[in-house]
Amino acid sequence: MSQHGEAPKTIQTFPARSDPDAAVDLVAGIVGESVGAALAVLRGVTSRPALRSPAVWRPPFLPTRFQPASLVDEVVRRGARHRIRAVRQMGAVVDQWAPVLVEYIAARVDLTNLVLRHLDIDRVVGAADLDAAVSGVDIDAIAGRIDIDAILARVDLVAIVEDVMAEIDLPAIIRDSSGSMASETVRGARMTGITVDEAISRALDRRLFRGRRSSSVDADQ
Amino acid sequence: MTEHDELSVLPPEARPYQGTTAGIATRFTANTIDGVIVGAALLGAYAGYLALRLVLDPRGFHTPDRSLAFVMVVYLDAVVVYLTIAWWFGGRTLGDRVMGLQVTSRGGGGLGFLRSFGRAVLCVIFPIGLVWCVVDSRRRSLQDIAVRSSVVYNWLPRASS
Numbered sequence: 001m002s003q004h005g006e007a008p009k010t011i012q013t014f015p016a017r018s019d020p021d022a023a024v025d026l027v028a029g030i031v032g033e034s035v036g037a038a039l040a041v042l043r044g045v046t047s048r049p050a051l052r053s054p055a056v057w058r059p060p061f062l063p064t065r066f067q068p069a070s071l072v073d074e075v076v077r078r079g080a081r082h083r084i085r086a087v088r089q090m091g092a093v094v095d096q097w098a099p100v101l102v103e104y105i106a107a108r109v110d111l112t113n114l115v116l117r118h119l120d121i122d123r124v125v126g127a128a129d130l131d132a133a134v135s136g137v138d139i140d141a142i143a144g145r146i147d148i149d150a151i152l153a154r155v156d157l158v159a160i161v162e163d164v165m166a167e168i169d170l171p172a173i174i175r176d177s178s179g180s181m182a183s184e185t186v187r188g189a190r191m192t193g194i195t196v197d198e199a200i201s202r203a204l205d206r207r208l209f210r211g212r213r214s215s216s217v218d219a220d221q
Numbered sequence: 222m223t224e225h226d227e228l229s230v231l232p233p234e235a236r237p238y239q240g241t242t243a244g245i246a247t248r249f250t251a252n253t254i255d256g257v258i259v260g261a262a263l264l265g266a267y268a269g270y271l272a273l274r275l276v277l278d279p280r281g282f283h284t285p286d287r288s289l290a291f292v293m294v295v296y297l298d299a300v301v302v303y304l305t306i307a308w309w310f311g312g313r314t315l316g317d318r319v320m321g322l323q324v325t326s327r328g329g330g331g332l333g334f335l336r337s338f339g340r341a342v343l344c345v346i347f348p349i350g351l352v353w354c355v356v357d358s359r360r361r362s363l364q365d366i367a368v369r370s371s372v373v374y375n376w377l378p379r380a381s382s
Binding site for chain 1: 232234235238243244245246247250319320321355356360374376
């Protein structure tokens with residue numbers, strides 16, 4: 001594993017990287033080292049006790065407005081104003097550009113597929129209070145806006161009715177019902193006949209002290 | 222059509238009586254209707270016969286002078302033929318259909334030709350035999366006893382076999 005040694009490593013990595021990558025790394029290295037050096041200097045300076053003494057920040061021989069602490073306070077105030085103005089301007093820029101950017105990105109990303117892949121729709125629906133949402137909906141008003149005529153116009157009612165009639169054999173039902181119940185008159189005559197039959201049977205049963213007669217077909221056998 | 226479907230077309234008040242033996246009032250009414258129907262049919266046929274004769278021979282036309290006995294014999298013969306055919310094919314005369322009756326064998330099946338004919342002859346010769354169903358414990362008329370038949374309520378349009 002001699003090629004993983006110190007000297008060959010730096011030599012072999014350079015040809016393996018592309019120029020843009022190497023340039024980025026170079027810039028990052030410079031910036032990183034600069035920031036690191038600046039932080040080290042800052043840490044060294046701020047850790048000095050002299051910087052924390054009131055004699056440095058509020059020297060009695062200077063008027064208050066020229067003392068370092070006052071100057072720093074003034075700069076801080078101005079900095080705060082600049083920050084607020086900058087944030088406001090930044091917000092305006094974001095407001096202006098965000099829709100354009102989002103539109104630009106959305107046009108290039110398959111959002112539907114993305115949502116389906118990463119969103120647990122069951123959990124989302126489970127968290128929603130559907131009952132409350134539905135109770136707030138005026139279903140009558142929705143039903144009133146439905147054009148039922150247009151729906152019916154798209155349905156082949158004739159074909160459906162023909163299918164239903166073919167299934168239920170309507171002529172047979174009409175034939176049976178009209179045959180047996182030809183009219184209320186016939187029905188009344190038949191019931192009257194049965195009633196008179198029963199009355200005669202009961203009267204004779206009482207008169208002749210016979211046992212209850214059986215009138216079923218089975219009794220004839 | 223299943224038995225349940227058949228019962229469903231019956232009015233509820235008639236269902237308890239479906240298939241039970243019929244009493245004298247219903248049977249007498251049905252017989253009366255049959256008698257009137259046969260009489261009307263004979264009268265119609267006779268009127269048609271007279272009209273045909275009038276058309277064919279207007280000058281020599283005269284109403285036939287038939288005896289009452291002849292008319293009765295023709296009428297009773299017609300009744301026998303009518304009843305035989307009706308009971309043989311389905312067990313129902315027109316009067317039976319109106320009153321919701323069916324003539325069956327004791328087992329509930331149809332009557333054959335001979336029993337239908339015998340029953341028709343007995344009904345014509347001795348119609349008063351029907352009255353026996355009033356006192357018979359099983360509502361049988363004398364004709365029913367003789368040919369072993371039953372008359373049951375059947376309001377369904379198609380006769381059960």
